[in-house]
Amino acid sequence: MSLPYRKILCPVDFDENSIAALETAAEIARHFDATVYVLHTILLVIAPTSMPVYVDLYKAQEDTARRNLLELARKHLAGIKYEIMVNLGEPAASILKAERGIGADLLVMSTHGRRGVSRFFLGSVAELVLREARCPVMTVHQHAPQKHLVGAWMTANPVTAQIDEKLSTIHAKMLEGGFRNIPVLADGRVVAMLTEGDIRSFVGHFDDTPAKRAITQALVTVGPQTPIREAARIMRERKIDGLPVVEDDRLVGIITTSDALAATTSEG
Amino acid sequence: MAAVFSKILCPIDFEHDSMDALGLACQLAKQNSATVYLLTVIGAPPPAAAALPPVALNPNPEFEAACIRRLEVIAREKLAGASHEIFVATGNAAPEILNLTAAQGIDLIVMGTHGRTGLKHFLLGSVAEHVVRQSPVPVLTIRPKAAG
Numbered sequence: 388m389s390l391p392y393r394k395i396l397c398p399v400d401f402d403e404n405s406i407a408a409l410e411t412a413a414e415i416a417r418h419f420d421a422t423v424y425v426l427h428t429i430l431l432v433i434a435p436t437s438m439p440v441y442v443d444l445y446k447a448q449e450d451t452a453r454r455n456l457l458e459l460a461r462k463h464l465a466g467i468k469y470e471i472m473v474n475l476g477e478p479a480a481s482i483l484k485a486e487r488g489i490g491a492d493l494l495v496m497s498t499h500g501r502r503g504v505s506r507f508f509l510g511s512v513a514e515l516v517l518r519e520a521r522c523p524v525m526t527v528h529q530h531a532p533q534k535h536l537v538g539a540w541m542t543a544n545p546v547t548a549q550i551d552e553k554l555s556t557i558h559a560k561m562l563e564g565g566f567r568n569i570p571v572l573a574d575g576r577v578v579a580m581l582t583e584g585d586i587r588s589f590v591g592h593f594d595d596t597p598a599k600r601a602i603t604q605a606l607v608t609v610g611p612q613t614p615i616r617e618a619a620r621i622m623r624e625r626k627i628d629g630l631p632v633v634e635d636d637r638l639v640g641i642i643t644t645s646d647a648l649a650a651t652t653s654e655g
Numbered sequence: 656m657a658a659v660f661s662k663i664l665c666p667i668d669f670e671h672d673s674m675d676a677l678g679l680a681c682q683l684a685k686q687n688s689a690t691v692y693l694l695t696v697i698g699a700p701p702p703a704a705a706a707l708p709p710v711a712l713n714p715n716p717e718f719e720a721a722c723i724r725r726l727e728v729i730a731r732e733k734l735a736g737a738s739h740e741i742f743v744a745t746g747n748a749a750p751e752i753l754n755l756t757a758a759q760g761i762d763l764i765v766m767g768t769h770g771r772t773g774l775k776h777f778l779l780g781s782v783a784e785h786v787v788r789q790s791p792v793p794v795l796t797i798r799p800k801a802a803g
Binding site: 495498520 | 659679686760768783784787790791792793794795796797798
């Protein structure tokens with residue numbers, strides 16, 4: 388258990404939970420210049436001792452797992468030393484065996500189950516490993532690393548209006564969706580946020596007013612990687628209740644004061 | 656080199672396990688130039704006390720002060736100069752640990768797997784289990800050395 392960590396074992400399935408764990412392992416490995424051992428365990432349904440001949444059936448599965456692991460490693464472990472391991476057997480036993488085998492000094496894994504479910508159900512694999520591992524075990528939840536960022540709280544792919552679109556159709560969209568803000572696009576880029584208040588001042592002229600005449604706010608945008616706190620501060624200071632979320636010049640979402648409130652009152 | 660963690664919470668129940676965890680938290684804190692948050696949770700009064708007038712619910716200030724002093728001693732002896740903060744809360748351990756995590760923007764919790772109610776080898780400490788399940792941030796658990 389001594390620092391710096393040299394050998395980090397990261398057991399993965401091929402789901403989002405494992406990816407969060409792998410990214411945390413990567414971050415730590417980068418910090419300590421450690422090697423990440425990425426382990427996938429193929430569940431053995433038939434005990435190999437009783438039916439040795441069938442073990443060959445797992446060969447194809449093993450090859451696929453190895454390919455998938457390599458792809459995962461290339462994507463999430465760029466610039467980090469890593470080793471790929473595929474075991475057959477029962478996951479907890481396989482993880483503990485690998486831990487001992489490589490002499491891991493840190494194990495990083497996800498608590499099993501999807502967000503929501505995982506609050507009530509600590510996976511039996513994670514629990515066994517936590518109890519039995521010799522080295523410290525770091526458990527990671529799927530959204531843990533991004534929880535304080537806008538990306539975790541925004542509404543993705545929001546409904547939009549076009550710069551020349553008439554207020555009548557925009558108003559209808561807002562009523563239908565129950566939005567108080569709608570991002571306005573020109574040539575595919577977000578140019579403004581149109582609010583309920585902007586529209587209200589043209590009551591009676593919805594049919595002959597295009598969006599561009601109703602816009603009052605200067606455009607402020609945030610990115611998915613902006614801390615939610617920062618987005619909240621911008622909205623408070625400018626007295627606005629929604630911000631377009633932009634990544635690579637493309638509108639990817641919208642974040643509102645209610646989202647910011649949800650983020651600050653969430654208990655995880 | 657960018658620090659991975661900047662605020663490390665280490666719950667302390669004054670038993671051996673939490674001292675192992677503290678040692679690890681301390682090393683990590685130094686590596687990351689992070690602050691260690693030491694938290695002790697004083698057990699809540701029994702449910703019957705809730706029916707009594709508010710004064711009965713008031714945590715014993717002397718006990719609280721004693722806990723703070725003890726944490727200060729631990730910090731001095733074990734943290735070897737790492738920057739730290741001390742907190743004492745009253746209630747159930749796991750929810751208080753999670754509350755402090757949210758309130759202080761903790762980014763890593765380091766704790767022993769057996770706390771005050773451990774059946775060695777058989778049970779993951781109930782506090783650790785609760786925290787691992789519900790924590791929004793990574794939880795680093797460390798098994799007592801004796802069992803390894």
